[in-house]
Amino acid sequence: MANASQHHSGYSKHCGPPSSRPKRIAMVCDFFYPNTGGVEIHLYQLSTCLIKRGNKVILITHSYGNRKGVRYLTSGLKVYYLVYGQMYNQAAMPTFGFSTYLPIFRKILIRERIEIVHSHQAFSTMALEALLFARTMGYKTCFTDHSLFGFADISSIHTNKIIRFTLSDVGHVICVSHTSKENTVIRANLDPLDVSVIPNAVDYISLTPDPSKRDPTKITVIILSRLVYRKGVDLMVTVIPEICRQFPHVQFVIGGTGPMAINLERMIEKNCLQERITMLGAVTHKNLREVLISGHIFLNCSLTEAFCIAIVEAVSCGLLCVSTKVGGVKEVLPPELIKLAEPCTEDIVAKLSEAIEEVGDFDPWKAHNLVKEMYSWIDIAKRTEIVYDRLMNEEPYPLIERLCRFHNCGEWAGKLFVVVAATVYIMCQILEWWCPKKSIEACPDFNYRKWELQKKFKKNNDSGRDRNADLLRVKQL
Incomplete structure (x- = not known):
């Protein structure tokens, strides 16, 4: 991305103007730094560009070794590394709400005053559970699918059934290619109009030939x-x-x-x-x-x-x-x-x-x-914001309609999914009684524009007039 010194008025000149309606977004995925891969890069770059465009973005993942708790990355991205049991290939253990993950996840969303929960990757157990939990608590939800799945082998059959259960209640789905969209629509039995294609991108500013x-x-x-x-x-x-x-x-x-x-x-x-x-x-x-x-x-x-x-x-x-x-x-x-x-x-x-x-x-x-x-990641961020705008204008499904959607996922699996969804709903009601939303203190937001201006103020030693103007703008923020 552009160097911080190139930023003006809190956002990069490469990023375009900030979003007219800033959103508060929680990205959720098992796979993030210090792990490396395409999904990790996608999460970091997209989150960074959304922050630069005036949105608030946090990221929730599981702990990696000694990396636990809350960390701030240099881009201003706040990351929650939750201590969470892992099952296979760095994917978390499924909990169905019967663990500390649901209470902690609920508190994070309330403290950060999140509006949209955006989960990534069908292999991520944490991401799929977050969609169910967030939808039950009334949040807007979005899912990005980064992979293709087959239809014949045992693992694909079971994974596709879980994906159909999870996405039957999601607000919107994003796929990274048209082939991926076709695959996801068939696997999850989705309406194609509820699936958008937004590709990946690269940091072309740093990835130059030599x-x-x-x-x-x-x-x-x-x-x-x-x-x-x-x-x-x-x-x-x-x-x-x-x-x-x-x-x-x-x-x-x-x-x-x-x-x-x-x-x-x-x-x-x-x-x-x-x-x-x-x-x-x-x-x-x-x-x-x-x-x-x-x-x-x-x-x-x-x-x-x-x-x-x-x-x-x-x-x-x-x-x-x-x-x-x-x-x-x-x-x-x-x-x-x-x-x-x-x-x-x-x-x-x-x-x-x-x-x-x-x-x-x-x-x-x-x-x-x-x-x-x-x-360009900036273009990807702008297109993702269009999806968020659509989500903000949608009304959530009532509980009975959500249960009907789950029931339609299969003759036997549908009944099991209804039990799981009903259990999560009851757990959320118990948590609201035990620890009401109004009793959870909101945490202060990271002010990206102020942070950028402070950096500019420290580097500007050429003109006293410019320094005073920058200082005044920092104090105003």
Whole structure:
């Protein structure tokens, strides 16, 4: 995003004017910093832009190691790291209201005077429960789906049933691609008019090319992803040795962690590729550009993707992209920036070979400028605010209609969902009796405009007149 010194009157000149009707939003997701990934970046960047446009945004997630309690990030984003039991792959344990999560969640919303609860990611148990809790307490709700799901395997069947239960009562749904929208509408049995498509974006100001950082004697292929099955690690294991055999001047740099990292390590040992493949492990977001600008080509072998923000970040840094043609990937970039392959070893090797032959004619800065025109977090924030405006004008469903919606989720599952929803409603009523809303003290808001002006005041040592004017504006705020 723009440097703080570029801000004027409390918001960046790149952000446009503040929202005419500031909202008070709580983002909820299991996945956030210090964890890294597309969802984490989306949450941080979107929240930051919404704050700069005059809205109040807080974020609720679970604790990460010693990171517990309340933290403020440098963008002004307030994050609640709740001590919460984790189940699998950093997703929280489901509670159905029978834990301290509901009382704490309720107090946070009341203290922060939240109006809209915006949950992210279908894999996040905390996010899905937050939608149910918030809707029961009368808050406006929104959900952003970042992933695609199948329909045939056992895990997808159960996950889709839970998604249908959760989203049957949500105010509005956002998907990151048209493919994702179609998938979500079918899985959750939603009205397409209640689902909007708002893509991801990139911080193009910080993700700029620098061809001088590349090794001029070799062609470097970068892979950055979670090393899990759906990211196509099995394909990487077969593609990399074949490319190394065909092109002696090609080397690979692989960043990311996951349970399938051992498969790549075995492949390296088996093919004696220690000098041509570098395993970086986890790559923090602040080191992302440093890794990307060292490469010529970015390889994505995913088996399923709703959007894939990684390929946009790579192209913004001037890399030619080769990706599997799955999910919403084909919607993301024009053909001159990406080579699409079927998710099989032969086609990926063929497309990657073409990229290696053509990479010398690829213009990094032209690619960066194209991405800059297509994807901007400010545009994403403005479009998200339109969804919020729609939510603020909607009337909440009465309890009986909510229960009917849950009942329609299935012959047997519907009855179970009604019991769960009724239990959460009773728990909320008990909490209101035990600790009334009016007895919970509201916490002061973080004044982003005042904070920006204070920083400007401290840096402005050129003119006493300007300093006095800034000081007066700070005092007025």
